[in-house]
Amino acid sequence: KNEVEQSPQNLTAQEGEFITINCSYSVGISALHWLQQHPGGGIVSLFMLSSGKKKHGRLIATINIQEKHSSLHITASHPRDSAVYICAVRPRNRDDKIIFGKGTRLHILP
Amino acid sequence: KAGVTQTPRYLIKTRGQQVTLSCSPISGHRSVSWYQQTPGQGLQFLFEYFSETQRNKGNFPGRFSGRQFSNSRSEMNVSTLELGDSALYLCASRGGWGSPNYEQYFGPGTRLTVT
Numbered sequence: 564k565n566e567v568e569q570s571p572q573n574l575t576a577q578e579g580e581f582i583t584i585n586c587s588y589s590v591g592i593s594a595l596h597w598l599q600q601h602p603g604g605g606i607v608s609l610f611m612l613s614s615g616k617k618k619h620g621r622l623i624a625t626i627n628i629q630e631k632h633s634s635l636h637i638t639a640s641h642p643r644d645s646a647v648y649i650c651a652v653r654p655r656n657r658d659d660k661i662i663f664g665k666g667t668r669l670h671i672l673p
Numbered sequence: 674k675a676g677v678t679q680t681p682r683y684l685i686k687t688r689g690q691q692v693t694l695s696c697s698p699i700s701g702h703r704s705v706s707w708y709q710q711t712p713g714q715g716l717q718f719l720f721e722y723f724s725e726t727q728r729n730k731g732n733f734p735g736r737f738s739g740r741q742f743s744n745s746r747s748e749m750n751v752s753t754l755e756l757g758d759s760a761l762y763l764c765a766s767r768g769g770w771g772s773p774n775y776e777q778y779f780g781p782g783t784r785l786t787v788t
Binding site: 605607608611661665 | 706718731765
């Protein structure tokens, strides 16, 4: 079983829809990252969370440490949001080696 | 502030050759991490350097090595290349070691193709 599980693996939605991507993990963590990777490979760090909720523009990230779960929400989705979204966790007790989820491929149709 | 830069951006090598990739972190950042991304395995941690010392190493064979210089620039080397080493190699920098709250900033990656 992967230590970081993302769902769904693939998601296609219409422009304007509210998007939710989920991440569950099985280890105790010190921080969780949400990353965005566009075609061509470049990765952008969207959020780093250790508790609660963060908002940046149309993006919202939440984390529940007790349930070992995080969600990334996109409001009023747009075709330019089409990308792979990757959840990554930094375990608390493993010398700081970051563990990545497999990613969620999001495609927003105009 | 300039971002993380990686050179070269694209590289084609043949089996058996060796390759060196370079990463320049954000100015002031002393920690550099390397990651390999393949379609089958996704993103995997290779190693992390802080102040010229390797702090962590992922589960990769000894053909993969790295180093960090006094100016925090880092290189990774892969010797005796195999077809399976074809991947996107990403470098990320962050400000401090030991604190989970320093955010990582990723470079654009080097796409290595081994033929």
